[in-house]
């Protein structure tokens with residue numbers, strides 16, 4: 229059974245590919261660059277999806293928190309296009325396919341929910357209004373996945389993905405390892421998160437269980453703050469985390485609009501995953517950090 233992964237060369241996609249292969253699936257990656265067992269986005273635009281596609285997943289997207297890129301219009305366009313164009317291209321190809329896949333799984337982010345100290349968000353919360361760049365991005369991204377066909381669609385609104393080979397953990401690992409781990413700003417902002425392995429397992433769970441449908445919050449059930457994350461990760465390394473990275477520094481590095489993503493947060497509950505009885509391997513940040521911290525890590 230074939231699964232297509234848009235962005236299957238990336239941090240999330242490459243682990244997902246391995247997990248799918250371990251379960252006996254045939255995986256075809258969709259990439260900008262041609263290669264073995266790969267299709268390019270142009271191939272999909274020209275020839276559609278392979279007839280034997282059992283499921284399609286899109287985890288492509290330019291990294292929003294790339295500190296080396298200035299947050300100017302060019303970069304903002306690249307961020308938009310890398311998500312919206314790829315997702316709508318795949319959605320159109322699925323709509324036009326003679327043999328429809330069983331499921332279409334798309335990524336989105338918890339940035340669709342407005343940061344708030346009090347509010348608890350689940351999949352039933354009304355999010356019809358966008359309020360900043362990141363929420364607008366999430367709205368457009370989710371809209372792009374509309375297939376106008378009866379293929380089962382799952383939109384995963386992901387929190388920060390914690391895994392050793394990419395994302396936030398890779399960017400901050402050495403800082404924590406040498407005892408300079410920090411939280412951002414006050415640290416009291418909520419920090420919706422999910423372990424990479426649970427995210428990949430949730431994607432496979434969504435492919436394989438036909439009761440999974442629509443928006444699903446891809447976050448761990450434990451709600452924590454950014455400071456709790458920093459303290460727990462440092463302590464799993466037997467190191468301290470003593471000081472914050474000041475909000476002003478985050479704004480200087482990332483620009484004010486992007487800094488919102490790390491200086492503010494939402495309390496997001498994975499109501500649907502819990503309703504489906506999804507078996508989390510890492511439901512608590514302590515369990516996740518115990519897996520993420522060891523230096524002699526073999527992925």
Ligand code: NDP
Nearest residue numbers: 235237238239240259260287288289290310386388389395
């Ligand atoms: P990566 O930065 O690892 O990138 C994933 C893949 O996207 C790349 O391997 C690349 O594939 C493709 N890509 C990058 N830029 C472009 C572009 N301009 N146009 C088309 N394709 C592009 O991302 P992650 O694996 O960390 O994340 C995957 C998706 O999940 C992203 O959309 C991200 O926003 C979302 N997400 C991630 C979170 C995280 O904490 N990591 C949290 C919430 C959501 P190739 O070079 O082969 O074309």
